[in-house]
Amino acid sequence: MSTLQRFKVVMHDEDAPALTLGTVAVDEQGQLSILDTALAEDDRLQTVVDELNAEQALHQEAAPPPGAPRFGVYTRPVARGTPGFLAALREHLRRYHDIELQDA
Numbered sequence: 282m283s284t285l286q287r288f289k290v291v292m293h294d295e296d297a298p299a300l301t302l303g304t305v306a307v308d309e310q311g312q313l314s315i316l317d318t319a320l321a322e323d324d325r326l327q328t329v330v331d332e333l334n335a336e337q338a339l340h341q342e343a344a345p346p347p348g349a350p351r352f353g354v355y356t357r358p359v360a361r362g363t364p365g366f367l368a369a370l371r372e373h374l375r376r377y378h379d380i381e382l383q384d385a
Contacts, residue, residue: 284309286367287316288382290326302326304385310362311370329378337361339369 285306292300303318303326313330333339340356349355359369374380 287385289385291381291383292325293379293381302380305330305382307367307370307382311366312361329374329380333370333373339366339373341365341369341372 285308287304287306289304290302292302294300301319303323304316305313305326306316307313312334315326315330318326338358338360341359343355343357345353345355359365371382374382
């Protein structure tokens with residue numbers, strides 16, 4: 282039996298009020314599916330969902346390895362379906378798309 286988590290998708294813009302794009306479900310492999318959309322935002326949400334569903338892993342910031350140069354930025358891959366993928370997905374959406382997944 283598949284377990285789905287449901288989230289309200291909210292886009293944040295510093296120059297405008299938060300905008301609800303719709304609602305998505307995330308399965309245990311981290312695949313997103315759109316449950317409903319704000320009609321005017323359908324294409325925007327579909328584009329983001331398609332982009333993220335095509336990724337096999339996301340990169341999350343990580344501590345530098347021992348002896349690494351100062352001020353470097355380090356990441357670690359988080360594979361789809363592994364513990365931590367949902368957290369990496371939420372971080373990716375927030376950082377690169379200004380989108381927040383809120384519990385629905």
